[in-house]
Amino acid sequence: MQIDNNILITYGGYAIKYEKEAMIFHEGDLPNYYYQVLEGTIKVYTSNAEGKTLAQSIFKNGDSFGEPPILLSLPYPNSAKAKEESTIIRIAREGLLDIIRDYPEIAQEMLFTFAKRIYDKSKSAQIWVSTTPEEKIVQFLKNTPSYNQETPQLVPYTRKQIAEFTGLRIETVIRTLIKMHKEKKLNIINHKIYY
Amino acid sequence: MQIDNNILITYGGYAIKYEKEAMIFHEGDLPNYYYQVLEGTIKVYTSNAEGKTLAQSIFKNGDSFGEPPILLSLPYPNSAKAKEESTIIRIAREGLLDIIRDYPEIAQEMLFTFAKRIYDKSKSAQIWVSTTPEEKIVQFLKNTPSYNQETPQLVPYTRKQIAEFTGLRIETVIRTLIKMHKEKKLNIINHKIYY
DNA sequence: CGGTTACTTGACTAGCTTCAAGCCTTGTGG
DNA sequence: CCACAAGGCTTGAAGCTAGTCAAGTAACCG
Incomplete structure (x- = not known):
């Protein structure tokens, strides 16, 4: 999903810079803005009381995120933080609704997004039916865009990231990969994983 | 999501009856139709090689299901079966796209759905960050519509269903509930659960 | 070069899953 | 109205294995 930056600015959007590790919104917050990444990497995740976190999505240049809560006016079901220094365009709910009303093709694109x-x-529910760590990791890797059997590919995730997406502990990921x-x-x- | 039955029929939709336990589509199938429940209960679920299944959603009267694959023309990521004798209206992809084109308000409703x-x-990702069975069950129950602290409510799920949604074994669910x-x-x- | 983060290894343990067996409840048909 | 079947529920015992803790080593970044 990507709305043209000029349209966003015309309807009241503006860019904000976030430092590495800065929070964009917290689970439970009421939403105020539509967010679109201009530059950087945003992680959306859920965490529990003990501080364990589960990664839900990674968003990069052009991606929007947090749209469902803003459309529905419901508290965020998860949190978002910048994984590196990032610039994000944000726009208030009213502006977003106006854009959807004025540009049917954007509404349509959002539908497909x-x-x-x-x-x-x-698809990622396959991770949660899997009973063994190996199966979970395989299912996770299958869902990465670069996965295909043709040529060996570098797995673009650290062991820690794999652990955060599959809900496994990092030690379990390491032992399973070995x-x-x-x-x-x-x-x-050389510590790098290929499939 | 619910499209008026008359519109569906005008655009080529028709009703089909499914017996209890009948499959509507299988994981991996290429999608051909948009489905909307007229009567009955449909379970959408994922299963793994060993036959363990994870329930993803239950759909009832008026609900549509399986829209993302038909819109995207991608193989079903999960399976659907009738939990009781059910009647479903289905319509080919072209008809659905025509409806979306001709009725912007339906496209809009679909966006919000x-x-x-x-x-x-x-929200249900909370189930997967939870480390203990009790936490998983609580998170699952929190996501049921009838959940609120005001008055005690009958939990509208069997232990087996709770197990299927949380990924736990039925024995673990029973022991945790006790x-x-x-x-x-x-x-x-009397075997009935109230919260 | 120093600090931070990622990765690795071993030993131990808690507790979920598995297996097996039986009980309870509900719906159906004669 | 009763008997039976099917599916849901319950319990106990045993084993596995992912998680935890601790103590490093290795890679990366400024």
């Missing part, structure tokens, strides 16, 4: 997001979340490497299900060269 | 569905899926009952966190009267 939402469809894709539901689709991806449904086991899979021994069983020749993937390759580890 | 999708937003709600993403929202609910994001423990919670002893700790007065909920009530069990």
